[in-house]
Amino acid sequence: MEEQHRTEPRVTYCYRHPDRETGISCARCDRPICPECMVPAAVGFQCPECVRTGSGTGHAPSASMPRTLAGGVIAADRRLITKILLGLNVAVFIAVLVAGDRLVNSLLLFGQAVAQPYGPVEGVAAGQWYRLLTSMFLHQEVWHVAMNMLGLWFLGPPLEAALGRLRYTALYLLSGLGGSALTFLVSAPGQASLGASGAIFGLFGATAVLMRRLNYDMRPILILLGINLVFTFTWQGISWQAHIGGLVTGALIAYAMVHAPREHRRLVQYGACAAMFVIVVAMCVVRTLQLTS
CATH class of the missing domain: 1.20.1540.10 (Rhomboid-like)
Structure with a gap:
């Protein structure tokens, strides 16, 4: 009976390549991304859509400034x-x-x-x-x-x-x-x-x-x-x-x-x-x- 309550590890797949397993998510929109889709950012990796739109949501273009992981404005001098x-x-x-x-x-x-x-x-x-x-x-x-x-x-x-x-x-x-x-x-x-x-x-x-x-x-x-x-x-x-x-x-x-x-x-x-x-x-x-x- 003990095995019935065992939780299996969750497997995630790249949202652009559903056949590829991955453990990394976009730092902005949280969607899973594979190595081919990872774009290095100041902190973590971003998906191609978030990089292209700069919206911080990864779903639609926006006129707002690019945002950090926590929602802050990305500054030129990050120190x-x-x-x-x-x-x-x-x-x-x-x-x-x-x-x-x-x-x-x-x-x-x-x-x-x-x-x-x-x-x-x-x-x-x-x-x-x-x-x-x-x-x-x-x-x-x-x-x-x-x-x-x-x-x-x-x-x-x-x-x-x-x-x-x-x-x-x-x-x-x-x-x-x-x-x-x-x-x-x-x-x-x-x-x-x-x-x-x-x-x-x-x-x-x-x-x-x-x-x-x-x-x-x-x-x-x-x-x-x-x-x-x-x-x-x-x-x-x-x-x-x-x-x-x-x-x-x-x-x-x-x-x-x-x-x-x-x-x-x-x-x-x-x-x-x-x-x-x-x-x-x-x-x-x-x-x-x-x-x-």
């Missing part, structure tokens, strides 16, 4: 936002080298503490919520900023090409905020945290989701992610909260962006981003009440 984010991180790092601890203390993330003896209480719980964002661009050590920027340059451009600039920016910022919020929620009140690692781990999670969506070999990204997680939990001084918070946030947002149904794409994508932002705010409110009550 622009990545370059801007990298430049902001490097610029803040240079500013820290010039200004020193004074700038670091005003930007880093911590829940609640007295900065100086008999001084005012500072931190996120004291109303300085901007620290959730500013700490994402803050680094003190050369190795720290170098490792994070290497990860950004490696992971960012493919995601920017697949999602489009606006969606990619939302993914990066919300991943970083998710990491900051989890750090604030579970860390000791005076424990400081800084760095872009939360956002970078969000890109890791999003890359895994994207590769799964395109049926790519996931082993390279999973191995790299596994190595980074080992360092996260074994290397002293690393905020595992920021890494895990960013990873989960990035994966969830990316899933909503690349799996949203076409007829409700924007509603699902914008709704997922809004929901994640609400969760971040809720985590911060809960922790603030805990520290100030």
Whole structure:
């Protein structure tokens, strides 16, 4: 009786060549395509009709601009936002080298503490919520900023090409905020945290989701992610909260962006981003009440 419930693997055939089996689908219209019909794109492959029409649907010509896998506009420079984010991180790092601890203390993330003896209480719980964002661009050590920027340059451009600039920016910022919020929620009140690692781990999670969506070999990204997680939990001084918070946030947002149904794409994508932002705010409110009550 057990064999009656066994599900056989689904076999798909090229929509233009019904006699040819394939496991690849068009990145825009999702129709199965064989190697002869695959047209390389920025992310994945497209069918000849989608390339010819540039419509993003593959069924009829359209006056709209070509779209990415997630529905964003295809830009000429598909690394622009990545370059801007990298430049902001490097610029803040240079500013820290010039200004020193004074700038670091005003930007880093911590829940609640007295900065100086008999001084005012500072931190996120004291109303300085901007620290959730500013700490994402803050680094003190050369190795720290170098490792994070290497990860950004490696992971960012493919995601920017697949999602489009606006969606990619939302993914990066919300991943970083998710990491900051989890750090604030579970860390000791005076424990400081800084760095872009939360956002970078969000890109890791999003890359895994994207590769799964395109049926790519996931082993390279999973191995790299596994190595980074080992360092996260074994290397002293690393905020595992920021890494895990960013990873989960990035994966969830990316899933909503690349799996949203076409007829409700924007509603699902914008709704997922809004929901994640609400969760971040809720985590911060809960922790603030805990520290100030």
